[in-house]
Amino acid sequence: MAERVITPEGEIKIETRDLSVYYGDFEAVKEVSIALPSRRITALIGPSGCGKSSFLRCLNRMNDVILGARSEGEVLLDGRSIHEADLDVAQLRRRVGMVFQSANPFPMSVYDNVAYGPRLHGKPGREALDETVERSLRAAALWDEVKDKLRQSALELSGGQQQRLCIARVLAVEPDVLLMDEPSSALDPTATFRIEELMVELAQQYTIVLVTHNMYQASRVSRYTGFFLLGELIEYGLTVDIFEHPQDRRTDDYVRGRFG
Amino acid sequence: MSARRISGPRATQAVAFLLLWVAAAAVVLPVLGILAVMVVRGAGGLSWGLLFSVREGLLPAVVGTVCLVTLTALIAAPLGVAAAVYLSEYARPGPLVRLIRVSLVNLAGVPSVVYGLFGLALFVMVLRFGRSLLAGACTLALLVLPLVISASEEALRQVPRRLREASLALGASRWQTVRGVVLPNALPGIITGLILSVSRAAGETAPILFTAAFFSLTHPFPRSVFGEILALPYQLFVMATEAPNVPAEVKWATALVLVVVVLGLNLVAIVLRARLRRARRW
Amino acid sequence: MDQGRRRSWEWVVERLIKAAGVFAIVFVVLIFAFLLWDALPIFRERPLRELLAGGRWSPTAEPPQFGMLPLLLGSLYVTAGALLLAVPLGLATAVFIADVAPPRLQEVLKPTVDLLAAIPSVVFGFLGLLLVGPWLARWLNLPVAQFAALGSLMLALMAIPTIVSVSEDAIRAVPRSLRDNSLALGATHWQTISRVVVPAARSGIVAAVLLGLGRAIGETMTVLMVTGNAAVIPRGLQGFLRPVETMTATIAAEMGETAYRTSHYHALFAIGLILFVVTFLTNTLADLALGRAGRAAR
Numbered sequence: 138m139a140e141r142v143i144t145p146e147g148e149i150k151i152e153t154r155d156l157s158v159y160y161g162d163f164e165a166v167k168e169v170s171i172a173l174p175s176r177r178i179t180a181l182i183g184p185s186g187c188g189k190s191s192f193l194r195c196l197n198r199m200n201d202v203i204l205g206a207r208s209e210g211e212v213l214l215d216g217r218s219i220h221e222a223d224l225d226v227a228q229l230r231r232r233v234g235m236v237f238q239s240a241n242p243f244p245m246s247v248y249d250n251v252a253y254g255p256r257l258h259g260k261p262g263r264e265a266l267d268e269t270v271e272r273s274l275r276a277a278a279l280w281d282e283v284k285d286k287l288r289q290s291a292l293e294l295s296g297g298q299q300q301r302l303c304i305a306r307v308l309a310v311e312p313d314v315l316l317m318d319e320p321s322s323a324l325d326p327t328a329t330f331r332i333e334e335l336m337v338e339l340a341q342q343y344t345i346v347l348v349t350h351n352m353y354q355a356s357r358v359s360r361y362t363g364f365f366l367l368g369e370l371i372e373y374g375l376t377v378d379i380f381e382h383p384q385d386r387r388t389d390d391y392v393r394g395r396f397g
Numbered sequence: 398m399s400a401r402r403i404s405g406p407r408a409t410q411a412v413a414f415l416l417l418w419v420a421a422a423a424v425v426l427p428v429l430g431i432l433a434v435m436v437v438r439g440a441g442g443l444s445w446g447l448l449f450s451v452r453e454g455l456l457p458a459v460v461g462t463v464c465l466v467t468l469t470a471l472i473a474a475p476l477g478v479a480a481a482v483y484l485s486e487y488a489r490p491g492p493l494v495r496l497i498r499v500s501l502v503n504l505a506g507v508p509s510v511v512y513g514l515f516g517l518a519l520f521v522m523v524l525r526f527g528r529s530l531l532a533g534a535c536t537l538a539l540l541v542l543p544l545v546i547s548a549s550e551e552a553l554r555q556v557p558r559r560l561r562e563a564s565l566a567l568g569a570s571r572w573q574t575v576r577g578v579v580l581p582n583a584l585p586g587i588i589t590g591l592i593l594s595v596s597r598a599a600g601e602t603a604p605i606l607f608t609a610a611f612f613s614l615t616h617p618f619p620r621s622v623f624g625e626i627l628a629l630p631y632q633l634f635v636m637a638t639e640a641p642n643v644p645a646e647v648k649w650a651t652a653l654v655l656v657v658v659v660l661g662l663n664l665v666a667i668v669l670r671a672r673l674r675r676a677r678r679w
Numbered sequence: 680m681d682q683g684r685r686r687s688w689e690w691v692v693e694r695l696i697k698a699a700g701v702f703a704i705v706f707v708v709l710i711f712a713f714l715l716w717d718a719l720p721i722f723r724e725r726p727l728r729e730l731l732a733g734g735r736w737s738p739t740a741e742p743p744q745f746g747m748l749p750l751l752l753g754s755l756y757v758t759a760g761a762l763l764l765a766v767p768l769g770l771a772t773a774v775f776i777a778d779v780a781p782p783r784l785q786e787v788l789k790p791t792v793d794l795l796a797a798i799p800s801v802v803f804g805f806l807g808l809l810l811v812g813p814w815l816a817r818w819l820n821l822p823v824a825q826f827a828a829l830g831s832l833m834l835a836l837m838a839i840p841t842i843v844s845v846s847e848d849a850i851r852a853v854p855r856s857l858r859d860n861s862l863a864l865g866a867t868h869w870q871t872i873s874r875v876v877v878p879a880a881r882s883g884i885v886a887a888v889l890l891g892l893g894r895a896i897g898e899t900m901t902v903l904m905v906t907g908n909a910a911v912i913p914r915g916l917q918g919f920l921r922p923v924e925t926m927t928a929t930i931a932a933e934m935g936e937t938a939y940r941t942s943h944y945h946a947l948f949a950i951g952l953i954l955f956v957v958t959f960l961t962n963t964l965a966d967l968a969l970g971r972a973g974r975a976a977r
Binding site (some may be wrong): 407409413414416417421422423425434452457476487499500501506507508509510511513515517518519522542560570572600603630631633634645648649656663 | 805959970
């Protein structure tokens, strides 16, 4: 068991210990212990329904929003538990941002979408806000395409642009971590490629946890990969190791495409 | 199979369908008939004088109705929308929510004259508003409250869940999410519901019979919210039952005006709802 | 605004929102309480039998008589007559719209029924008083142009939209698979409707009828204007062609002239209490039936 789940080198950003998630009586995530390294991309792969998304939603406590969901075990962000009694959940969610599977921009202008997060925390000055919006859109590799359309509705952008807008929106609150739940599954190959390029660039500054059912994507962009099956973390290690010489038979079967 | 002879089940079906057509006609024709009759008999009595003169005209009643429904909406809207927000965004399933829903179902079914009694007992007497615009508006607000709540709740539920999730994931609190994302997008539907409530309030007579309405030729306009008012439906009622000297065509014209106002508001609401459904882009 | 102040402001807002939600319960309880409070004195003053079964309602006589039987029967007659007309017509129309009418006709019918629902009750009363009543009285050779059956007729027009819309929802909610299975077995369209669809929509239809009943009992202005307001006990079928007075009309007609907190006042509140309880029962039953309909559709 010790070799199948390794501890990455360097600084650890998020660590879970025996984390389990229940929806009612159903145990979606079973006692997962994993250490996610800082400023790297960690990919979580596995067949659909195996608990990867449920696990991800624990890391920013979005599961709190779901009726009947409950979790056990510990989640540590920079060494501190995120379930502490006096912890401000809203603050947590700014530090640990999330990009969802299908792009969901607000029915507002491009500008207002990106400005939404910063405005939550009080009214920033006009200039400061303009700066933040431009910075975030540049970081999401979207600025050049929308700089003349800031006041237009975000719903008029293409699918790929909308997803990058959602990324910009998250970047505007200046998180440490980006949780990405199958961010390109609804996009065409060109748009997917651009998102992947963006991820690699963002990893220089942010810790990224990527859930994907696309193994090739995982092998392309991530440093570490974890394989989930039926709610359990089967194996976790360097991406090259997972794909080229997996320890567990089930991992081997999955990456060779024998099921899933 | 002989082509001539209609067999048992098919004959039954033919008869049954015929009866259904007749039933539907029996429902639809009266509606059209009513409208036709009202237009025919009422149009003759309509004149600018009728609409806008004070002594023999409808102006005081129209003004009274406008004041009444405006105040009603002002009272019912915040209360109703807030309750809808509670039910849609905050409430967790449990005995309290069930109790609230049962209460709403019952409030919706209370006879209008019982609302009048309650309005008399509470607003006119105990709270000492007296027979007044205020008492009438409070009573009507209570009457339309279930309508406002159900229309607003439906509008709120139409806002997709993922928008709320996106907002929460950015670190917004639930109230910030409601105020910044959910309410603005539900607003058109909420307004539609308010217009329908206003239309309903404009046509009600029983709740204002003992709480607000009167019939006066000398002081037709209310001086304050604590004064009694004339109102269109009450005006029609008095004209029809107690005023033999009023010419028939004036009575019909009054009825026509009331129907036009109420149906007109309904139409606005329906068109608004249809337009919004098409304009929605999520 | 700093974090602390924002959070306490939000706490206040959330409490207010919850209070608004709870208001509904508060008001139902309040209505019942006020009715009870203002009705109780008459129950203490007169024996229950005299009130509920007494045959004379003459509040202005000396001594005043508060027998509610004529009013109870008046409401019964008018409501029963209304349902007798409204239930078959309403159900038939609902079935027609939901299952038989061609789509374009559906689009015309539904708004027409909604239109009927939107017409104010005082207008129905007006029409009955000035148009339908005199015409019917001439045709049937009646001495007075205001009578119970006229009330039933106008009430039926008002109850039909309720029955149609709730029944229609119930019928539409019946799963396609049920219909398809029936047709696949060789049943005709009508056989499918009458033997499968309508029985499956049973609970919803019951709810529709109950809601229509509640509507009819609670209607005030229409009956006030067309039933004649004579508090006499209706007898037999003839009773339909004579004036009656309903509970609702009594309150509406007499409360305006009644002094605060007299016996008459209390007696009228007692009638209101009865009305409240009756509609409370019909609405709760209808809600239960709809709950069952919802479960059956799953």
